[in-house]
Amino acid sequence: MKAIDFTTFGDPDVLKLVDVEPPEVRQNDLLVRVHAAGVNRADLLLRTGHYGRPDFGDSRLIGLEVAGEVVSVGDGVKGFAIGDRIMGITGGGAYAELARLDYRMAMPIPHGLDYTQAAAIPEVFVTAHEALVNLGRLTPHESVLIHAAASGVGSAAVQLAHALGARVFATAAGGKLERVRALGADIPIDYKHRDFVEVIHGETNGTGVDVIVDFIGAPYFARNIESLNYGGRLVQVGLLGGGEGATVDLERVIYRHLQILGTVMKSRTQEAKQAMVKRFRDQWLERFADGTLVPVIDSVYPLADAAEAHRRMETNQSIGKIVLTNG
Template sequence: MKAITFEGAGDADVLRLVDEPMPEIRPNDLLVRVRAAGINRADILQRQGFYGARPDFGDSLVPGLEIAGEVVEVGPKAEGYKIGDRVMAIVGGGGYAEYARVDSSMCMPVPDVLSYAQAAAIPEVSVTAHEALVHLGELKAGNWVLIHAAAGGVGSAAVLLAHAIGAKIVFTASGEERIARVTALGGTVGVDYRKQDFLSAALEATGGRGVDVVIDFVGGPYLDRNLRALAPGGRLIQVGILGGTEGILPIDLLVHRHLRIIGTVMKSRTFEEKVAMTARFQKHWHSAFVDGALKPIVDRVFPLERAAEAHRSMEASENFGKIILSMDEASQSFAPLQGTT
């Protein structure tokens, strides 16, 4: 089968399209003919050597954490699916390939209204967004939430879910066009982080009270302002550290306002934790994708052999929503998709 691999950490040019052995399925696995795979920041970190040379956080050295495709083989103990079923799933690596194995408990049916490219834009970002907003952040209707990097994959998914919950959203993005697009998804107050102070905007929007939840991907440089943007009892959910790991922690504020800082990441979770996260998301949101109330946001689709170009696009923060790799021969040309598709 064709797959993307790399030897030695490096920039996007280390990615190569090669022939790899077919995955060997385990008793609880499904073998999936991958039609589309989502690209995530964790894939870039893996390529850069952040996770080391061994698949410590998965079961394949082939990159790729989320897929959509059809079942072509069913393990003897796999449950809930049969050959020919359309599925989407979070995988322990191996997504950038024509075939991938996945434990059946990690799969979700692909709604009939969605293409494979759209389905591949759901699992990783939406499960992560639900975990941060609802399970950890305890966001409820009428609450205020501050969502950083709202034009990115997880950020835009978080805006969609927060709006569906009935929360009010302060968000950061760059430029008038992106702010307008996030507003169209349900954002309440947009902040251009290059020109405006999100702390002032959050306090102004909430009448000085502060927001109930902050979803942050930046890390250290935002830590102090994120905590100052929280209302008493508020929760900072740290999903990423794109801006670095060192920041100012106002401990007095943390103590006197009864604030909580909670870290979460998908790739390093145990298999059992990933199953639980997927189940929580599916129970809460799958029906909304089935009936069309929610639609995944696909920015553009690249053919598998242009994975390096897709990585460079993500590293340049050119995307609004998800960047997808397509394995279908009929989709082997660059296909930009506008907005929610």
């Protein structure tokens, strides 16, 4: 089968379309003919050597998110059959014509969505739900600040928070604010020209927001703490701005009963990942069919042009997901 692989770390040009052996189906696996694969920030980190060359559990090949048709099932699979249209999170190997994934990491594609749209859902919406609902415990009528709101996970988080009935603050570059507003942000903030701390204090009469979902890290850490309401929760999902050098006012943390939580899917156990997928599926999957939630797609590239897709992500100009397609 055809797949994207690389033999050395480096810029996007190291990604090549090559012939490899198809994956073997294990007891709990679905083998999927990949129609579309989502591109994630973790793919860029893998390509540049951040993770070394690990086996993510299903494959040593690149790619963590697929949408396609089931062509084979393991003996232990429940609830899926050959011919099913599914989307899900793999342990590697999504940039290929065939990929395998544990059936507990898969979901049926909602009615009315094509494969390209479906490939823009699993990783970002499962991560956003975990941050907002399971860890952040966001409830209706609370307020939330979502950083990098035009990113894949950010755009998913804005939609989920809006659907929950929360008041949504969202940071993004100025040219992306209208799109972020259309997704459900009540107060979009141009982070290049406005201080989000001042905006939040002004809009909340100085009390702050109840939950913050942050992908930036150290450059925002102290200001995030300053922006939290009494009993507020900061959920750290990424470190795009780096993780070193962060400072915190510990008196503010303890006297305002703040909570700081970190999460990343890659380092969690397989059982924890499966539970994340189930939590999202049970609460939200039907909301795509009725239009409450929508996959946000920035651009689509053929599998052979994976390098161009990575270049697009590296510009930081994208809004939503970048997707690779087969055929």
